[in-house]
Amino acid sequence: MGGQRRGKAVERKKFTTAVDMAKDLPHLFKPISDSPALIGEEQDSLAQCEAAVETLKGAFWAAGKALQIIRDARLYRESHKTFDEYCDDRWSMNRQYADKLIRAWPIAEALYEKQSSPALTPIGVKKLxxxxxxxxxxxxxxxxxxxxxxxxxxxxxxxxxxxxxxxxxxxxxxxxxxxxxxxxxxxxxxxxxxxxLSEPTPEKVPAPAVPIEEQIAVRVDKAIEVDWVRRLAAQDRNRASAYLDQVQQRVERLRQELLASTS
Known part of the structure:
Protein backbone atom coordinates (compact mmCIF):
# COMPACT_ATOMS: atom_id res chain seq x y z
CA MET A 1 0.00 0.00 0.00
CA GLY A 2 1.76 3.14 -1.21
CA GLY A 3 5.41 4.05 -0.88
CA GLN A 4 7.51 3.82 2.21
CA ARG A 5 7.65 6.83 4.51
CA ARG A 6 10.95 8.67 4.59
CA GLY A 7 12.43 9.31 8.01
CA LYS A 8 13.99 7.55 10.93
CA ALA A 9 13.21 3.90 11.52
CA VAL A 10 11.04 3.22 14.54
CA GLU A 11 11.04 -0.15 16.24
CA ARG A 12 7.60 -1.68 15.91
CA LYS A 13 5.90 -3.52 18.72
CA LYS A 14 4.45 -6.97 18.17
CA PHE A 15 0.80 -7.43 19.08
CA THR A 16 -1.19 -10.60 19.59
CA THR A 17 -4.46 -9.11 18.35
CA ALA A 18 -5.74 -6.06 16.50
CA VAL A 19 -7.52 -5.06 19.70
CA ASP A 20 -4.16 -4.71 21.45
CA MET A 21 -2.75 -2.73 18.52
CA ALA A 22 -5.67 -0.30 18.48
CA LYS A 23 -5.60 0.21 22.24
CA ASP A 24 -1.87 1.00 22.09
CA LEU A 25 -2.33 3.78 19.51
CA PRO A 26 -1.52 7.25 20.88
CA HIS A 27 -4.50 9.24 22.17
CA LEU A 28 -3.57 12.11 19.90
CA PHE A 29 -6.49 13.82 18.19
CA LYS A 30 -4.98 17.28 17.84
CA PRO A 31 -1.51 18.57 16.88
CA ILE A 32 1.13 18.81 19.61
CA SER A 33 3.15 21.42 17.74
CA ASP A 34 2.26 24.27 15.37
CA SER A 35 5.44 23.89 13.34
CA PRO A 36 5.30 22.42 9.80
CA ALA A 37 7.88 19.79 10.80
CA LEU A 38 6.85 17.00 13.14
CA ILE A 39 8.53 16.90 16.53
CA GLY A 40 9.98 13.61 17.80
CA GLU A 41 6.83 12.48 19.63
CA GLU A 42 4.71 13.18 16.56
CA GLN A 43 7.12 11.26 14.32
CA ASP A 44 6.85 8.24 16.62
CA SER A 45 3.06 8.56 16.68
CA LEU A 46 2.90 8.72 12.89
CA ALA A 47 5.08 5.61 12.54
CA GLN A 48 2.87 3.76 15.02
CA CYS A 49 -0.31 4.83 13.21
CA GLU A 50 1.05 3.92 9.80
CA ALA A 51 1.95 0.45 11.10
CA ALA A 52 -1.72 0.10 12.09
CA VAL A 53 -2.96 1.31 8.69
CA GLU A 54 -0.81 -1.38 7.06
CA THR A 55 -3.00 -3.97 8.81
CA LEU A 56 -6.07 -2.69 6.92
CA LYS A 57 -7.08 -6.05 5.44
CA GLY A 58 -6.94 -7.89 8.74
CA ALA A 59 -7.89 -5.08 11.14
CA PHE A 60 -9.87 -2.44 9.26
CA TRP A 61 -11.04 -0.67 12.39
CA ALA A 62 -7.52 -0.31 13.84
CA ALA A 63 -6.59 1.28 10.51
CA GLY A 64 -9.58 3.62 10.78
CA LYS A 65 -8.60 4.73 14.26
CA ALA A 66 -5.01 5.32 13.13
CA LEU A 67 -6.20 7.37 10.15
CA GLN A 68 -8.31 9.58 12.42
CA ILE A 69 -5.30 10.26 14.63
CA ILE A 70 -3.20 11.12 11.57
CA ARG A 71 -5.96 13.42 10.28
CA ASP A 72 -6.93 15.16 13.52
CA ALA A 73 -3.36 15.56 14.81
CA ARG A 74 -2.23 16.64 11.31
CA LEU A 75 0.62 14.12 11.38
CA TYR A 76 0.67 14.23 7.58
CA ARG A 77 1.70 17.91 7.45
CA GLU A 78 5.46 17.39 7.16
CA SER A 79 5.19 15.51 3.86
CA HIS A 80 1.78 16.53 2.46
CA LYS A 81 -0.32 19.69 2.32
CA THR A 82 -3.63 17.95 2.95
CA PHE A 83 -4.96 14.71 4.41
CA ASP A 84 -6.48 13.91 1.00
CA GLU A 85 -3.05 14.07 -0.65
CA TYR A 86 -1.55 11.97 2.12
CA CYS A 87 -4.15 9.20 1.74
CA ASP A 88 -3.77 9.10 -2.02
CA ASP A 89 0.03 9.22 -2.11
CA ARG A 90 0.84 7.09 0.93
CA TRP A 91 -1.93 4.48 0.72
CA SER A 92 -3.49 4.83 -2.77
CA MET A 93 -6.71 5.47 -0.86
CA ASN A 94 -9.30 8.12 -1.64
CA ARG A 95 -10.57 10.44 1.07
CA GLN A 96 -14.08 8.98 0.90
CA TYR A 97 -12.85 5.51 1.87
CA ALA A 98 -10.59 6.91 4.60
CA ASP A 99 -13.53 8.80 6.10
CA LYS A 100 -15.62 5.64 5.92
CA LEU A 101 -13.04 3.75 7.99
CA ILE A 102 -12.87 6.64 10.46
CA ARG A 103 -16.64 6.70 10.92
CA ALA A 104 -16.80 2.92 11.45
CA TRP A 105 -13.96 2.21 13.88
CA PRO A 106 -15.64 3.33 17.16
CA ILE A 107 -18.45 0.79 16.60
CA ALA A 108 -16.07 -2.08 15.84
CA GLU A 109 -13.92 -1.22 18.84
CA ALA A 110 -16.98 -1.19 21.12
CA LEU A 111 -18.11 -4.58 19.82
CA TYR A 112 -14.67 -6.11 20.29
CA GLU A 113 -14.48 -4.72 23.81
CA LYS A 114 -17.78 -6.45 24.55
CA GLN A 115 -16.35 -9.65 23.14
CA SER A 116 -13.59 -9.54 25.75
CA SER A 117 -16.28 -9.47 28.45
CA PRO A 118 -18.51 -12.61 28.24
CA ALA A 119 -20.92 -11.06 30.72
CA LEU A 120 -21.72 -8.35 28.18
CA THR A 121 -21.95 -10.42 25.03
CA PRO A 122 -21.87 -14.19 25.43
CA ILE A 123 -22.04 -14.90 21.71
CA GLY A 124 -19.13 -12.72 20.60
CA VAL A 125 -18.25 -10.90 17.36
CA LYS A 126 -15.36 -12.94 16.02
CA LYS A 127 -16.33 -12.61 12.34
CA LEU A 128 -16.97 -8.87 12.30
CA LEU A 197 -36.58 -13.72 6.57
CA SER A 198 -37.22 -17.40 7.25
CA GLU A 199 -40.75 -17.31 5.81
CA PRO A 200 -41.18 -18.89 2.36
CA THR A 201 -41.40 -16.40 -0.50
CA PRO A 202 -43.31 -16.83 -3.77
CA GLU A 203 -41.24 -18.34 -6.53
CA LYS A 204 -39.90 -15.66 -8.81
CA VAL A 205 -39.46 -15.94 -12.56
CA PRO A 206 -35.75 -15.54 -13.26
CA ALA A 207 -34.87 -12.31 -15.04
CA PRO A 208 -33.36 -12.66 -18.52
CA ALA A 209 -29.56 -12.68 -18.57
CA VAL A 210 -28.03 -9.30 -19.37
CA PRO A 211 -25.32 -9.46 -22.07
CA ILE A 212 -21.83 -8.88 -20.66
CA GLU A 213 -21.34 -5.90 -22.98
CA GLU A 214 -24.33 -4.14 -21.39
CA GLN A 215 -23.10 -5.01 -17.90
CA ILE A 216 -19.71 -3.45 -18.69
CA ALA A 217 -21.32 -0.31 -20.12
CA VAL A 218 -23.45 0.13 -16.98
CA ARG A 219 -20.42 -0.25 -14.69
CA VAL A 220 -18.41 2.26 -16.74
CA ASP A 221 -21.23 4.80 -16.43
CA LYS A 222 -21.27 4.28 -12.65
CA ALA A 223 -17.49 4.52 -12.37
CA ILE A 224 -17.32 7.90 -14.11
CA GLU A 225 -20.10 10.34 -13.28
CA VAL A 226 -20.32 12.09 -16.61
CA ASP A 227 -22.87 14.71 -15.53
CA TRP A 228 -20.72 15.65 -12.51
CA VAL A 229 -17.62 16.00 -14.70
CA ARG A 230 -19.55 18.25 -17.10
CA ARG A 231 -20.70 20.47 -14.23
CA LEU A 232 -17.15 20.64 -12.92
CA ALA A 233 -15.82 21.53 -16.37
CA ALA A 234 -18.38 24.33 -16.64
CA GLN A 235 -16.96 25.79 -13.42
CA ASP A 236 -13.29 24.99 -13.88
CA ARG A 237 -11.98 23.22 -16.98
CA ASN A 238 -8.53 22.73 -15.47
CA ARG A 239 -9.88 20.88 -12.44
CA ALA A 240 -12.06 18.70 -14.66
CA SER A 241 -9.04 17.90 -16.83
CA ALA A 242 -6.96 17.07 -13.75
CA TYR A 243 -9.71 14.73 -12.52
CA LEU A 244 -9.85 12.88 -15.84
CA ASP A 245 -6.06 12.64 -15.88
CA GLN A 246 -6.16 10.92 -12.47
CA VAL A 247 -8.87 8.54 -13.65
CA GLN A 248 -6.78 7.64 -16.69
CA GLN A 249 -3.68 7.10 -14.56
CA ARG A 250 -5.53 4.76 -12.23
CA VAL A 251 -6.98 2.82 -15.15
CA GLU A 252 -3.50 2.40 -16.63
CA ARG A 253 -2.12 1.33 -13.24
CA LEU A 254 -4.86 -1.30 -12.91
CA ARG A 255 -4.27 -2.48 -16.48
CA GLN A 256 -0.56 -2.98 -15.72
CA GLU A 257 -1.36 -4.88 -12.51
CA LEU A 258 -3.79 -7.18 -14.32
CA LEU A 259 -1.36 -7.85 -17.16
CA ALA A 260 1.44 -8.53 -14.69
CA SER A 261 -0.74 -10.99 -12.73
CA THR A 262 -1.64 -12.98 -15.85
CA SER A 263 1.84 -13.06 -17.41
Missing amino acids: NQAQVWELVPVAESWDVDTATFVYDTVVEIDGQAVTAAVLKGAVKTLPKGVEFDREVAAERILEYVSS
Missing part, protein backbone atom coordinates in the same frame (compact mmCIF):
# COMPACT_ATOMS: atom_id res chain seq x y z
CA ASN A 129 -16.19 -7.23 8.95
CA GLN A 130 -16.30 -3.81 7.32
CA ALA A 131 -19.62 -4.39 5.55
CA GLN A 132 -21.38 -5.36 8.79
CA VAL A 133 -20.07 -2.38 10.74
CA TRP A 134 -20.86 0.08 7.96
CA GLU A 135 -24.56 -0.77 8.17
CA LEU A 136 -24.46 0.26 11.86
CA VAL A 137 -22.87 3.67 11.22
CA PRO A 138 -26.22 5.47 10.62
CA VAL A 139 -27.40 4.19 14.02
CA ALA A 140 -24.31 5.48 15.82
CA GLU A 141 -24.60 8.85 14.07
CA SER A 142 -28.34 9.18 14.74
CA TRP A 143 -28.07 8.10 18.38
CA ASP A 144 -24.74 6.76 19.69
CA VAL A 145 -22.27 3.87 19.50
CA ASP A 146 -23.95 2.02 22.37
CA THR A 147 -27.22 1.97 20.40
CA ALA A 148 -25.40 0.61 17.35
CA THR A 149 -23.93 -2.26 19.38
CA PHE A 150 -27.41 -2.93 20.82
CA VAL A 151 -28.76 -3.45 17.31
CA TYR A 152 -25.91 -5.83 16.48
CA ASP A 153 -26.34 -7.80 19.72
CA THR A 154 -30.09 -8.06 19.19
CA VAL A 155 -29.61 -9.69 15.79
CA VAL A 156 -26.81 -11.94 17.09
CA GLU A 157 -29.00 -13.28 19.89
CA ILE A 158 -31.68 -14.54 17.48
CA ASP A 159 -31.08 -18.29 17.17
CA GLY A 160 -30.05 -19.57 13.76
CA GLN A 161 -29.66 -16.15 12.16
CA ALA A 162 -26.49 -15.36 10.25
CA VAL A 163 -25.42 -11.79 10.97
CA THR A 164 -24.69 -10.51 7.48
CA ALA A 165 -24.45 -6.92 6.30
CA ALA A 166 -27.74 -7.35 4.42
CA VAL A 167 -29.53 -8.55 7.57
CA LEU A 168 -28.15 -5.66 9.61
CA LYS A 169 -29.18 -3.19 6.91
CA GLY A 170 -32.73 -4.51 7.01
CA ALA A 171 -32.78 -4.44 10.81
CA VAL A 172 -31.63 -0.81 10.86
CA LYS A 173 -34.42 0.19 8.48
CA THR A 174 -37.01 -1.11 10.95
CA LEU A 175 -35.81 1.08 13.83
CA PRO A 176 -38.26 3.65 15.22
CA LYS A 177 -37.54 7.24 14.30
CA GLY A 178 -37.14 9.93 16.90
CA VAL A 179 -34.69 11.60 19.26
CA GLU A 180 -35.26 9.08 22.07
CA PHE A 181 -34.33 5.51 21.18
CA ASP A 182 -36.85 3.00 22.53
CA ARG A 183 -34.93 -0.28 22.93
CA GLU A 184 -38.01 -2.37 23.65
CA VAL A 185 -39.78 -1.24 20.47
CA ALA A 186 -36.57 -1.59 18.47
CA ALA A 187 -35.97 -5.16 19.69
CA GLU A 188 -39.56 -6.15 18.77
CA ARG A 189 -39.22 -4.72 15.27
CA ILE A 190 -35.83 -6.33 14.70
CA LEU A 191 -37.16 -9.71 15.83
CA GLU A 192 -40.21 -9.35 13.58
CA TYR A 193 -38.01 -8.45 10.62
CA VAL A 194 -35.51 -11.27 11.13
CA SER A 195 -38.32 -13.79 11.64
CA SER A 196 -39.81 -12.76 8.30
